[in-house]
Amino acid sequence: MKRVQDFTVIETQWLNSTSYLLVLGSQSNIEEIRPGNFAEIKVPDAADVFLRRPISVYDVDHQNNTISFYIKAIGKGTIKLGALDNGSKVDIVYPLGNSFNSIESGNALIIGGGSGIAPFTLLAEELKEKNSKVTYLFGARTSEDIVLQDEFAKHGNVLVTTEDGSLGEKGLVTQHSVFNNITDFDIIYTCGPDPMMKAVSKIAESNDIVCEASLENMMACGFGACLCCVTPTVRGNECVCTEGPVFNSKDLKW
Amino acid sequence: MKRVQDFTVIETQWLNSTSYLLVLGSQSNIEEIRPGNFAEIKVPDAADVFLRRPISVYDVDHQNNTISFYIKAIGKGTIKLGALDNGSKVDIVYPLGNSFNSIESGNALIIGGGSGIAPFTLLAEELKEKNSKVTYLFGARTSEDIVLQDEFAKHGNVLVTTEDGSLGEKGLVTQHSVFNNITDFDIIYTCGPDPMMKAVSKIAESNDIVCEASLENMMACGFGACLCCVTPTVRGNECVCTEGPVFNSKDLKW
Amino acid sequence: MVNLNVDIAGLKLKNPVTTASGTFGFGEEFEDFIDLNKLGGIFVKGLTLHNREGNDYPRMAETPSGMLNAVGLQNKGIDYFLNTIYPRIKKWDTEIFPNINGSVVEDYVAVAEKLVGVEGINGLELNISCPNVKEGGMAFGVSCPSAIAVTKAVRDVYDKPIIVKLSPNVTDITEIAKGVEGAGADSVSLVNTLLGMAIDAATKKPVLSTITGGLSGPAIKPVALRMVWQVYNAVKIPIVGMGGIMNGTDAIEFMLAGSTAIQVGTANFIDPQISIKIIDEIEAYCINNGITDVNELIGGLIT
Amino acid sequence: MVNLNVDIAGLKLKNPVTTASGTFGFGEEFEDFIDLNKLGGIFVKGLTLHNREGNDYPRMAETPSGMLNAVGLQNKGIDYFLNTIYPRIKKWDTEIFPNINGSVVEDYVAVAEKLVGVEGINGLELNISCPNVKEGGMAFGVSCPSAIAVTKAVRDVYDKPIIVKLSPNVTDITEIAKGVEGAGADSVSLVNTLLGMAIDAATKKPVLSTITGGLSGPAIKPVALRMVWQVYNAVKIPIVGMGGIMNGTDAIEFMLAGSTAIQVGTANFIDPQISIKIIDEIEAYCINNGITDVNELIGGLIT
Ligand SMILES: Cc1cc2nc3c(=O)[nH]c(=O)nc-3n(C[C@H](O)[C@H](O)[C@H](O)COP(=O)(O)OP(=O)(O)OC[C@H]3O[C@@H](n4cnc5c(N)ncnc54)[C@H](O)[C@@H]3O)c2cc1C
Ligand SMILES: Cc1cc2nc3c(=O)[nH]c(=O)nc-3n(C[C@H](O)[C@H](O)[C@H](O)COP(=O)(O)OP(=O)(O)OC[C@H]3O[C@@H](n4cnc5c(N)ncnc54)[C@H](O)[C@@H]3O)c2cc1C
Ligand SMILES: Cc1cc2nc3c(=O)[nH]c(=O)nc-3n(C[C@H](O)[C@H](O)[C@H](O)COP(=O)(O)O)c2cc1C
Ligand SMILES: Cc1cc2nc3c(=O)[nH]c(=O)nc-3n(C[C@H](O)[C@H](O)[C@H](O)COP(=O)(O)O)c2cc1C
Numbered sequence A, B: 001m002k003r004v005q006d007f008t009v010i011e012t013q014w015l016n017s018t019s020y021l022l023v024l025g026s027q028s029n030i031e032e033i034r035p036g037n038f039a040e041i042k043v044p045d046a047a048d049v050f051l052r053r054p055i056s057v058y059d060v061d062h063q064n065n066t067i068s069f070y071i072k073a074i075g076k077g078t079i080k081l082g083a084l085d086n087g088s089k090v091d092i093v094y095p096l097g098n099s100f101n102s103i104e105s106g107n108a109l110i111i112g113g114g115s116g117i118a119p120f121t122l123l124a125e126e127l128k129e130k131n132s133k134v135t136y137l138f139g140a141r142t143s144e145d146i147v148l149q150d151e152f153a154k155h156g157n158v159l160v161t162t163e164d165g166s167l168g169e170k171g172l173v174t175q176h177s178v179f180n181n182i183t184d185f186d187i188i189y190t191c192g193p194d195p196m197m198k199a200v201s202k203i204a205e206s207n208d209i210v211c212e213a214s215l216e217n218m219m220a221c222g223f224g225a226c227l228c229c230v231t232p233t234v235r236g237n238e239c240v241c242t243e244g245p246v247f248n249s250k251d252l253k254w
Numbered sequence C, D: 001m002v003n004l005n006v007d008i009a010g011l012k013l014k015n016p017v018t019t020a021s022g023t024f025g026f027g028e029e030f031e032d033f034i035d036l037n038k039l040g041g042i043f044v045k046g047l048t049l050h051n052r053e054g055n056d057y058p059r060m061a062e063t064p065s066g067m068l069n070a071v072g073l074q075n076k077g078i079d080y081f082l083n084t085i086y087p088r089i090k091k092w093d094t095e096i097f098p099n100i101n102g103s104v105v106e107d108y109v110a111v112a113e114k115l116v117g118v119e120g121i122n123g124l125e126l127n128i129s130c131p132n133v134k135e136g137g138m139a140f141g142v143s144c145p146s147a148i149a150v151t152k153a154v155r156d157v158y159d160k161p162i163i164v165k166l167s168p169n170v171t172d173i174t175e176i177a178k179g180v181e182g183a184g185a186d187s188v189s190l191v192n193t194l195l196g197m198a199i200d201a202a203t204k205k206p207v208l209s210t211i212t213g214g215l216s217g218p219a220i221k222p223v224a225l226r227m228v229w230q231v232y233n234a235v236k237i238p239i240v241g242m243g244g245i246m247n248g249t250d251a252i253e254f255m256l257a258g259s260t261a262i263q264v265g266t267a268n269f270i271d272p273q274i275s276i277k278i279i280d281e282i283e284a285y286c287i288n289n290g291i292t293d294v295n296e297l298i299g300g301l302i303t
């Protein structure tokens, strides 16, 4: 069930100069979270941040009542969240949105760019439970931007592209050699900048591979009340916060 | 010269449940401050505090480059200033306003209520330097509200009234027995709620004693740019932030 | 015990707190967060005669203490509402107010006609102030003759309370308020959003697909409050006030300025439980101020 | 090197950044904080024919991301300005624009006549949008015929640039802008404050002595930006844009929307050095974006 819940900052763990893990803890139980779900985080007492900020759930620990987020500090709100002292109060509205459809006993390729790596630990865990094999492909500008590799490596093989060639293969994700044998995969999951996801879905579709893309449209509410976050689909304009954030790429008319 | 200066919070020393000393330190020199001068303090990154807050200078230490304020936490801004962590950055515009005219070799009565005790350490120090004698009279609702007595006692005799009689004489300041021999004083300085200051000036004027009152009108700028802070005087509407905050009570038409 | 009941043209609300059209979906979106039965009323998302896809994305821009929206009345049409949505939501013990919209007078009339006789729907909000549609919408609300014309036309076909929603984007809102009062409106609600715009300096482009959009949130509260006060002094019909209400104190201010009921809008996005908190805060204010009937607040400003 | 010079009706400003009337005193108040010679111009506090005491205290209310003021044009009259203040401030190497006000057309004309031939004063701002005076003021700015009448009358006696300051409290600001353009205005400045109101729920009283007042600050930026964009698309004369500009990015947005110059208002209260910082930020933006002439920004919105 969706709810507003009070949390306390347990830590903000900076991973590089522009991204961090925000770990929040609560006295009470944490709701069930499905891979792909997100939360709307209230940036506490910030003069210039009016609305909540939608952030995917990176990890959750039901034993210790903690929930964590992987956040790129790109603007006012995300910078302020990353500067919170331990012990600060933060409330979130969650769990929001739909989730990825994890396949059973299959071969999954997970492609992430930018902050779009956040939902993929939970997804990979679920895929593994269902006996599917996970390959990650992360793209970034430079090696500096590639973080949390050890974490992801726990769940699957990690491939990397960087635009400057400083780590993994040089180029854009869609230029990675894994695409030479793309039909080895039963499904592709992707999250990241729209152009990347569009390119990925195009390849997936032309190879008849199911592709699920998680969108990051701008949101005012996050739970279907405002109709601000729409994306055009074969069914008309649909809210990314309720019908998504995960869409089958074939349904998207972007 | 008036300036904007960056400071760091050295400490917020709570005196009772509703008031505190805010001590700020700077790397650079502190401007000269006259008794009665105030500063416009920027409440850092507060969602609902748009304008600066005018606060009298309570004390200044030119050796150590610190400046301190006595603040009553009465609303959004003053509560937030009191909750700042040590080390937080705060900038202030100062020194603003005119100052008290301290008399030479005289007998001064200083009457304060509420936050209106703030300007009176600096004033008493100057009076003492000029060989004047200082008597303080502070009024409050209850003994809880009477703070910093030891500090003030360094500069003069401290008299107190409380409305509930829990400290000093029972009643309003203007009912204190010191008024039985009010003509012993050459001057009265007062700061506090308007009704108190009005009552004090009335007594002063009827006894032909000079009375200087420091006003606390609501301000947008604090340095004469907006004309929001006016009080009616014999010369017309005058800005409290530039012509005041200290006025000769005879000039006020309140 | 404080009486919280208020009366909008004979329609009794259990308390003055309702939710603003377009900011509360059809209520269902808030079912997880609050007990909808506690609300004075729900003004549902704007409805039109036919399905509307609304404007292109992006439809939203955050602004200082507010936001711009350019949703453009996306909805599946009045029939879908009545056949599919309303049956699901009518169970709640609160007043459901459809918010009706059109490009031409005939559209408004056609939508209103569909609402005639619908059991449990005891009034409608006639939106003549949507700034986010090309034709119709705000055009009706910024000209007195057209505001009167559309109100009269809907009045002719609909006999339950009509609340006409006014635009703040006018020189003199009292003129329009008086006009629609004369045309048979039972109440006016105000304000809709202020027409605004946001630019992204980095891309040199407008943030919204429609260039301009509707400004809501606390930023507009001073303007909304002023208009409620002006209209309160100009008409006799009850006012449903809104514009930047974020808490109980804001709601009290709108009532003091002359609102009989209030709508909570943008605040729902930031705190989905805020509407219920506002009811509690109004009650607490009354208790603290020795007020036994919330109606004492209406227009109670001491000037 | 970026060219920052802009041109308002033949009058060259060294950069687009000026300060808004009523928020910058007569400039002197900022002498301790900044080098006034760096400013593109200073619009001084509103002037009237005779001494005015302004409205009673309280004149100010803080609002979400903004403030209300009800100063009511307190000033010592045009003669005092010319004889006592202007001689002190004319030394600065920046354009000084008197902001002139009146209750009737004749007052405006009388003030303008006094400015004819004053050495160093190369233009005036005709304020037809002050919401804080009982008669005159905003009344001129919300009706097209009266806006035209006062502009024509002042045009007849004053031959240097006239910048007419428009009110945002209108249904269609382009109509007024076109009207004053036709009546001989060389430029329009916009926006003045939005009419608003604040209530103290604790005392049940209005916060301002005048009940309503003028809303300024970032809260109004989206509305101001929209109006600048609308006017830019409606008139040919240059626009001086303002309303909630707090930093260089805001200023850029106003230029992209169509402003030739901008005015910094309420921001001066919060950071008395902000006007100079904005000049630097505009220059930095131009450098970062490969813009060699700030004039390229004017109306440069990509739609
Ligand atoms: C469902 C969902 C899940 C998300 N998950 C994550 C996550 O796990 N980690 C993460 O770091 N980010 C995530 N995002 C993106 C995140 O919400 C934005 O980066 C954040 O809201 C930016 O806030 P800000 O205050 O820092 O930036 P602002 O100061 O508000 O904006 C900075 C710049 O970024 C642009 N911008 C802001 N938000 C968005 C957006 N949603 N889409 C496109 N452009 C935008 C603005 O237009 C502006 O140019 C997610 C978004 C959605 C919708
Ligand atoms: C020259 C000057 C010197 C001052 N010196 C001190 C000082 O040394 N210590 C101190 O504690 N306070 C001092 N004050 C008062 C102080 O400025 C206010 O208490 C403060 O601005 C309140 O801010 P806030 O955000 O906490 O309250 P808000 O949340 O803004 O307001 C809370 C309530 O207080 C009222 N209020 C706010 N400011 C004022 C005001 N200036 N006058 C009357 N009512 C007001 C509001 O209307 C509201 O009802 C001084 C004021 C002036 C003008
Ligand atoms: C996203 C959004 C959608 C809206 N849609 C409608 C609508 O369909 N019909 C309507 O009458 N008003 C609509 N409004 C206006 C609100 O009902 C309300 O008048 C306005 O937001 C001001 O109140 P607020 O500041 O409390 O949000 C919408 C507002 C927002 C923010
Ligand atoms: C305290 C105050 C006084 C003002 N006085 C005047 C005035 O005398 N003449 C005038 O044309 N505008 C006056 N204005 C309006 C400003 O010049 C400006 O149009 C308005 O504040 C919007 O800009 P801002 O949001 O940047 O402040 C005043 C504004 C404020 C806040």
Ligand code: FES
Residues within 6 Å of the ligand: A218, A219, A220, A221, A222, A223, A224, A225, A226, A227, A228, A229, A230, A239, A240, A241, A242
């Ligand atoms: S963000 Fe409000 S409906 Fe999706």
Ligand code: FES
Residues within 6 Å of the ligand: B218, B219, B220, B221, B222, B223, B224, B225, B226, B227, B228, B229, B230, B239, B240, B241, B242
């Ligand atoms: S506070 Fe602005 S002039 Fe005094």
